[in-house]
Amino acid sequence: MSEAAETKPRVKLLKYNAVAMWRYTFHNEKCGICRTHITQRCLDCVSAGNDVSECKLAWGRCGHCFHVHCIQKWLKTTHTCPMCSQVWEAERITGHNAADEDDSDDEM
Amino acid sequence: MATNVRTRRLMKELSTIRKDAALGTLDPILTLEPVSDSLDTWTATIKGPDDSAYSGFVFKLSINIPSQYPMTPPEVRFVTKIFHCNVHFSSHEICLDILKSTWTPAWSLQHVVRAIHLLMGAPEPDSPLNCDAGNLLRAGDKRAHDSMVRLICSRYAERLQPEK
Ligand SMILES: [Zn+2]
Ligand SMILES: [Zn+2]
Ligand SMILES: [Zn+2]
Numbered sequence: 001m002s003e004a005a006e007t008k009p010r011v012k013l014l015k016y017n018a019v020a021m022w023r024y025t026f027h028n029e030k031c032g033i034c035r036t037h038i039t040q041r042c043l044d045c046v047s048a049g050n051d052v053s054e055c056k057l058a059w060g061r062c063g064h065c066f067h068v069h070c071i072q073k074w075l076k077t078t079h080t081c082p083m084c085s086q087v088w089e090a091e092r093i094t095g096h097n098a099a100d101e102d103d104s105d106d107e108m
Numbered sequence: 109m110a111t112n113v114r115t116r117r118l119m120k121e122l123s124t125i126r127k128d129a130a131l132g133t134l135d136p137i138l139t140l141e142p143v144s145d146s147l148d149t150w151t152a153t154i155k156g157p158d159d160s161a162y163s164g165f166v167f168k169l170s171i172n173i174p175s176q177y178p179m180t181p182p183e184v185r186f187v188t189k190i191f192h193c194n195v196h197f198s199s200h201e202i203c204l205d206i207l208k209s210t211w212t213p214a215w216s217l218q219h220v221v222r223a224i225h226l227l228m229g230a231p232e233p234d235s236p237l238n239c240d241a242g243n244l245l246r247a248g249d250k251r252a253h254d255s256m257v258r259l260i261c262s263r264y265a266e267r268l269q270p271e272k
Pocket of ligand 1: 033066
């Protein structure tokens, strides 16, 4: 009746995966909405053929950055940051050249 | 006729998936690819989590991409029949928060499939779509639960082929 209990090593693979996902969310060189690098135009602007100067970046108080065009579409449904789910508060709007200086601030 | 933003974003996701597959970092996902060039429908196959009764079997998922993607979540269901408290036993619908209320466009199809893999190993019996499975877990009868899981797996799921 009592079969030999299987003593499988309980490898916690679950945790490994969870870590991989969190790492992604802190990694914000790409717009988390359209997945284009934030030094480039958003996908809407690529489709419309707009110049990069027309595609501004929105920086949230939480530290995450998106194309203004992308975050505006998302904020119509939910007023939270797509990366960290905090209430979205825009801190500043910049052009694309501001992206480089902010990359180095990442460690803060 | 604006070239579809949704399509462009899916193309980016596909190239990431292909890179990960080439690097061998797609595991536990075996495959994740569009069914047709339109990218409207995708399929995925995943391994059952090692630390679970689903271990040793392969599970197939179907993924429908809504027109508003990535502003709205993909619709994912199991193709392979599975005994799991958060998966409807007949419709194969999945109850997972990121597929509904907590979806954000920061998630990708690959993240979604990984989250489903996690859910397989960590069922949530308090929001069951399969009450039989949920009741067994809530009653603490993991042994009966797991033997039911393996019975359904052996009947409906493909066995994982050992790697060459
Ligand atoms: Zn964007
Ligand atoms: Zn733009
Ligand atoms: Zn944020």
